[in-house]
Amino acid sequence: MNPYKKDFPIFEQTVNDHPLVYLDSAATSQKPFQVIEALTHYYQTYNSNVHRGVHTLGTKATDAYEGAREKVRRFIHAKSTKEIIFTRGTTTAINLVAQSYATARLKEGDEILITPAEHHSNLIPWQQAAKRTGATLKYFTLHEDGSLDFAKAKEQINEKTKIIAIHHVSNVLGIVQPIAELASLVHRYGGIIVVDGAQSVPHLKTDVQEWDLDFLAFSSHKMLGPTGVGVLYGKEHLLDEMEPVEFGGEMIEEVELQEATWKELPWKFEGGTPIIAGAIGLGVAIDYLEGVGMEKIEEHDRSLAEYAMDELNRIDGVTVYGPKQRMGLVTFNLEGIHPHDVATVLDAEGIAVRAGHHCCQPLMKWLQVPATVRASFHIYNDEEDVDRLVKGLKKTKEYFQHATG
Amino acid sequence: MRLDDLYRRVIMDHYQSPRNRGRIEKDALTVDLNNPTCGDRVSLQMRIQDGKIKDAKFEGEGCSISMASASMMTEAIKGLDVQRALSLVDLFSSMMQGEEVDIEQFPLEDIEALMGVAKFPARIKCATLAWKAMEKGLKNEYKEGHK
Numbered sequence: 326m327n328p329y330k331k332d333f334p335i336f337e338q339t340v341n342d343h344p345l346v347y348l349d350s351a352a353t354s355q356k357p358f359q360v361i362e363a364l365t366h367y368y369q370t371y372n373s374n375v376h377r378g379v380h381t382l383g384t385k386a387t388d389a390y391e392g393a394r395e396k397v398r399r400f401i402h403a404k405s406t407k408e409i410i411f412t413r414g415t416t417t418a419i420n421l422v423a424q425s426y427a428t429a430r431l432k433e434g435d436e437i438l439i440t441p442a443e444h445h446s447n448l449i450p451w452q453q454a455a456k457r458t459g460a461t462l463k464y465f466t467l468h469e470d471g472s473l474d475f476a477k478a479k480e481q482i483n484e485k486t487k488i489i490a491i492h493h494v495s496n497v498l499g500i501v502q503p504i505a506e507l508a509s510l511v512h513r514y515g516g517i518i519v520v521d522g523a524q525s526v527p528h529l530k531t532d533v534q535e536w537d538l539d540f541l542a543f544s545s546h547k548m549l550g551p552t553g554v555g556v557l558y559g560k561e562h563l564l565d566e567m568e569p570v571e572f573g574g575e576m577i578e579e580v581e582l583q584e585a586t587w588k589e590l591p592w593k594f595e596g597g598t599p600i601i602a603g604a605i606g607l608g609v610a611i612d613y614l615e616g617v618g619m620e621k622i623e624e625h626d627r628s629l630a631e632y633a634m635d636e637l638n639r640i641d642g643v644t645v646y647g648p649k650q651r652m653g654l655v656t657f658n659l660e661g662i663h664p665h666d667v668a669t670v671l672d673a674e675g676i677a678v679r680a681g682h683h684c685c686q687p688l689m690k691w692l693q694v695p696a697t698v699r700a701s702f703h704i705y706n707d708e709e710d711v712d713r714l715v716k717g718l719k720k721t722k723e724y725f726q727h728a729t730g
Numbered sequence: 731m732r733l734d735d736l737y738r739r740v741i742m743d744h745y746q747s748p749r750n751r752g753r754i755e756k757d758a759l760t761v762d763l764n765n766p767t768c769g770d771r772v773s774l775q776m777r778i779q780d781g782k783i784k785d786a787k788f789e790g791e792g793c794s795i796s797m798a799s800a801s802m803m804t805e806a807i808k809g810l811d812v813q814r815a816l817s818l819v820d821l822f823s824s825m826m827q828g829e830e831v832d833i834e835q836f837p838l839e840d841i842e843a844l845m846g847v848a849k850f851p852a853r854i855k856c857a858t859l860a861w862k863a864m865e866k867g868l869k870n871e872y873k874e875g876h877k
Binding site for chain 2 (some may be wrong): 341570663664665666669672673680681682686689695696724725
């Protein structure tokens, strides 16, 4: 029995009369009771707005909210809490960079480089930025297994490259991209790198200074924390030069009838009442992840993915996409059976997987499949879950052979 | 939750041997519709003459439910008045909501097999895709015809 499972109350139930096997953590992870209790505790005992009143509860809420920021800073090894902006999630974080940084800096002739394997949230903001500014959106080349062709990438990066935007871990193929190497390359030409860390920060040790990242975006809900909150990390000097994109309360220093000035970092980017409970919950999720240890989590997820690949490859008619070396997810198809049908049969067995295009339509076209099935893992999963998946898939095959026979 | 309620034999038959799959050579009204959340897509073609659907064909990509539903629908609407076909969209929607409907109103008996989809909320959108395409196409056509 997985020793962490007992911390996650969601597993104390059956789904369609079977114990729940949750294999959709890349969409959203489950939450340990510590996180759930932290939310309740905030609302029950010190619910107050932050950075405003002078009353006791307000001070307590502010301390907890800013304490969570410090936890995030430590977790990703940022220099200062000024570099940690709380957002609504990865999508909002990337959009902030695309709208503020990119709009102010890009001009015709400049290039943005991304991969065809980006999640839509790290693709459309750059399409839009290119349209607004006249810059060109270009794509890195991928090897046949979906990994980045680094030799070609080296040739593609030059003085025109102002922004590289890339995922750290692919939400479809599980590939880990060489972001530190790309950062060093683009810095040589004066460009910056924006990293979508939605699938990496929850599963491996992150060090923005060691990797020399300019921006990193990630979501709380994929790392055992609550939904509705995420983080934009940005180097202080870059954030300092950027204009806010949301204006209102909480982010101002001085407001006149015709003019206003902004608070200092990080608050100038946090207009309106922030996601107080969510940020506090994220802090507790980080405590939990650190309690387990990020190295251990990475090792756990990787070995589970490897086990899953081996087991799935043993089933006749299964195609697994992507290389063997990967983080904790496996994307595949069962010959002749549409992913939705696979997911429905698995669901009847209490197994939750994702079926569809995973918000990666260009990558699906590249793989030449309309959709796929994805099983993704976190610390509460174990080999028993994979065995249940394998059994479920065999049952799916049988069921459809019978239904169409 | 019984899978057999969803995957009835007649559905699998339409999935495996879809009726009216292909293109109409000319004078066809074409409607492309996709379901952005899951990637299913259908391209429906109808040839309409004197307010009647003379022919209907489809192409597409998707799960057994979406493709079987498109197959049944094209079979059902051939020869119908535009208004009558549109009324079937409402009837089908009601059936998908799990409401009690008069099955006999469908010109094709097979459609009854899709009734079980109502018990699988995640799959209702698969079943309604082709019907939504039909509705979209005919509503436009009807508006233009009455300018």
